Amino acid sequence: NAGVTQTPKFQVLKTGQSMTLQCAQDMNHNSMYWYRQDPGMGLRLIYYSASEGTTDKGEVPNGYNVSRLNKREFSLRLESAAPSQTSVYFCASSGSRQGLGVYTFGSGTRLTVV
Amino acid sequence: QQQVKQSPQSLIVQKGGISIINCAYENTAFDYFPWYQQFPGKGPALLIAIRPDVSEKKEGRFTISFNKSAKQFSLHIMDSQPGDSATYFCAASIGQGYSTLTFGKGTMLLVSP
Secondary structure (H helix, E strand, O other): OOOEEEEOOEEEEOOOOOEEEEEEEOOOOOEEEEEEEEOOOEEEEEEEEOOOOOOEEOOOOOOEEEEEOOOOEEEEEEOOOOHHHOEEEEEEEEOOOOOOOOOEEOOOEEEEEO | OOOEEEEOOEEEEEOOOOEEEEEEEOOOOOOEEEEEEEOOOOOOEEEEEEOOOOOEEEEOOEEEEEEOOOOEEEEEEOOOOHHHOEEEEEEEEOOOOOOOOEEOOOEEEEEEO
């Protein structure tokens, strides 16, 4: 099915370890996003890529890096994981022809840092 | 980014009742207001959206009411069903140029049988 695919679905890291969350979309969308979801905090934007070749910081970028590998793929890297990064991470994409604000989300990666 | 304030944080409604979730915004440049629905273990999905040139939009049992002067908008779920139990997020964005969505903090709705 067309959509946004995130891997892995679950991950447990030790403090200080690094990892990369992968995201790929097959809808030919221009824009891609990484959000984290925490109880009572809603969805907070970490980084986004308005188009291939560009990336920008969102509301909570500290401790993260991103790479827009090509139009389809947008990865999120934690260089040195901290317990405060325990969260559910969502990748999303949107296409300019759909109109702004029509995001398609992946099913999420549940990350626990111990 | 400008904030979108959402209330209540959680809501319990009996089957057949009306669920109402409210949002308020500050940035008058916002001109697109979607609502997203999220079921446990899933990503959010677009439910319904409105632009400020209309005061109401209805899709089935779901209605958005928009009050531009008060900078408020709300989601009404008529004849609420247990299958509507989910977390609902309001959001806003600026239509001109490029802008990201600003989300409210979410409302966890439970419809009791």
